[in-house]
Amino acid sequence: MKSSTKDVGALKVTTPSDREIAMTRVFDAARSMVFDAWTKPELLKRWLGVFGDWKFAVCEVDLKVGGKYRYVWRGSDGKEMGMGGVYREIVRPERIVCTERFDEPWYGGGDAIDTTVFAEKDKKTTVTTTVLYASKQVRDSVLKSPMEGGVAKSYDALDEVLASMPAKNK
DSSP: OOEEEEEEEEEEOOOOOOOEEEEEESSSSOOOHHHHHHHHHEEEEETOOOTTTTTTEEEOOOOOOOOOOEEEEEEETSSSEEHHHHHHEETTTTTTEEEEEEOOOTTTTEEEEEEEEEEEEETTTEEEEEEEEEHHHHHHHHSTTTHHHHHHHHHHHHHHHHHHGGGGGO
16 A cells, blocks of 8 residues: 555554555653653653543553553543553653554554664654554544544644753753
């Protein structure tokens, strides 16, 4: 399959293979800042999936190889969406590889594997997260979902969090 590209705001979404989705965005911040915002619960709670009436109910991160993370979002109606995984590789502040599994797998197909790479150039950080799914059918199901818009909104919120962080890290 040929790689396709679609832009939502500053987010670039591509399909590098039949089982993968890659999401790329440039942030105006040092790589170490972006890595921290990606891995520290006090920062994650401010940007990851917290738009509309959704808030974090649980945000736990044991950032080590073999460590687990757990996220649960709760809507104002009390509905919850939970997910978690296990860290397979951590190279601070360059790369994170972890599994991903939703409590109620809305896209089917078990665990996915997320590889996030943080590349800095001229004090800007390009983040690329590539998600490997169990099958092409699962990947295509995710592509048809509102995931892309949700990621774009979360990344916009991350941009605001990074802008509010102390200048010494920028």
